[in-house]
Amino acid sequence: MTTVTAPPAEAPPRRGAPEWPARLGYGTAGFALLVAGWYGAYLLGLVADGLLPRPDEVAVAAWRRLTGQGLLTDLRISVTRVVIGVALGSALAVPAGFLLAWYRPVRLMFGPLVGFFRALPPIALVPLVIVYFGIGETARISILAYAAFFVSVVVVHEGVASIEPIYIKAARSLGATEPEVFRRCVLPLVVPQFLVAVRVALGVSWATLVAAELVAAHRGLGAVIQNAGDFMRVPDVYVGIVLIGAVALVMDQLLKAAMGRATRWQERTGG
Template identity: 55%
Template sequence: MLWYAVRWSGLVNEALIPSPHQVVAKFADLLLHDNLLLDIWSSTRRVFLGVSLGIMVAVPVGFLLGWYRPARILADPMINFFRALPPIALIPLVIVYFGVDEPAKLVILFYAAFFSGVIVMYEGVSQITPLYIRVAKTLGAGEIEIFRKVIIPLTVPHILTALRVALGVAWATLVASELVAAQRGLGAMIQNASTYFLLDVIYVGIICIGCIALIMDLILRRISARLLVWQERAIA
C-alpha cells in the first residue's frame, strides 16, 4: 500500500517507480523466459561459498585474538584497517591478481565475510567471563575437558552471530562481487538492467536478494535456537 501510495502521490515521476503488479509480472516473465532461477542459484552459491570459507578462517583467528590479549593488541589495528576498506575498492586489484573468473568473485565475498566475522568473534570471545573456567578447575576439570565442555559451548553463540553478520555483509557485497565480469547472478542482472534503465528488473533483483537473505537468516535463527537451548535452561 505504501508503495502504491508513493507512486500515485505525484511526488515522484511514475516512470521512475514501477508498480508492485508490474514488478510481479516481470518476476514471472524472468522466471519463465530468462532463467531467473539460474541467477538466483549462481548468487546463492557464491554467497554460500564465500561466507563458508570466510567463517572457517574467521572463527579460529577471532578466537585467537579474543582469547590472547597480546595477539589482539598486535592485530587489532590491522583488522580494523582492512575492515574499513569497502570490497568494491579492491575490485581492480582482485582482477589483477585473480582474473575475472569465479575465484575473483569468491575472493571479494570471502574478504567481506572474514573481516565482519572475525570482529564479532573476537569481541565476543574477549568478553567471556573467566568465572566458568575457574569453577571448572575447582571441580577438577583438566585443560582438555575445560576446552571441550566450557570454552567451546561458550564460543558457539559468537560463532553463530559471526555467521549471521557475515551472511548479511556478503549479500550486501554481492552486487560488487558480480561487477567482475559475471554472466549470471542477481548482481549481474541488476547491473545489466541499469545499463538499459530497466527499473522493473532492478526491483526484481533487489527484492530477490532481500528475500533470499531473509530466508537464510531465518534458517540460521532456527539452528541457533536449537543449538543454544542449553542457555535457556541454564538461565532458568
C-alpha cells in the same frame, strides 16, 4: 499461634500457542504497508515518470525472467556464491577471533589491522581482486569471503573475550590442558556468538553481492541488476533488488531458527 502462609510459588511460564502466527501476521502487515506506500508513491507521482514501476509491473517482470530468462539460475548462482563466501569467511574467523581474544600480544599486534581492513568497503577492492585473481568465480567468492571474515572475526573475538574467567579457572583447576579448556569449555560457550557471527556475515555478504558480481559476472542477481540498469529496464532492477532482500530474509530466518535449536541447552536467565 499464628500460621504464616507462604506465598504461592511462581508458576513456570506456560507454553502457550506457538509464537510464529503472530510474527507472521505482523510481518505480513509490515510488507503490506510497504506495498501500499509503494503504490501511493507511484500514484502521487513522487518519482519522475517511468522511474518507479508499480509492484504489479515488477511481478510481471519477475515472471517473464522466471519463465524465459533463467531467473532461477541467477538465483541459484548467487545463493551458492554467498553460502561459499560466508562459510569460508566464518570458518577462518573462528581461529582468528579466538587468537585475538586469548593472547594479548596477538590482540595488540593484529587488532588494529582487523579494524583497518574491516573499514574498507569490499567494492573498493574490486580492481585489485581482478588484478590478483582474474575475473572468475575465485575473484567473486574472495570478495564475499573478505566481507564475511572481517565482520565475523569481531563477533567471535567479543564472544570469547566475554567468557567469565571463573569457567576457565575451574577447568584448569581440574587439570584440563589448554586444548581441553578450549574444546570443553570455550567452544561450547562461544557457539551462540559464532552463530551470531554467521548471521551477521550472511547479511553483509548479501549486501556485498552486487559488488562481487561486478567482476565480469554474466549470471547472478547482481548481474541482473547491473545489466538491467545499463539498459534502463527499471522493473528488472527492482526484480533483482526484491529477490536479494527476500532470499536474504528467508536465509536469516532459517539461521535464526537453527540458532534457537543449537542453544536450547543453555540456561536462560531473566524475564
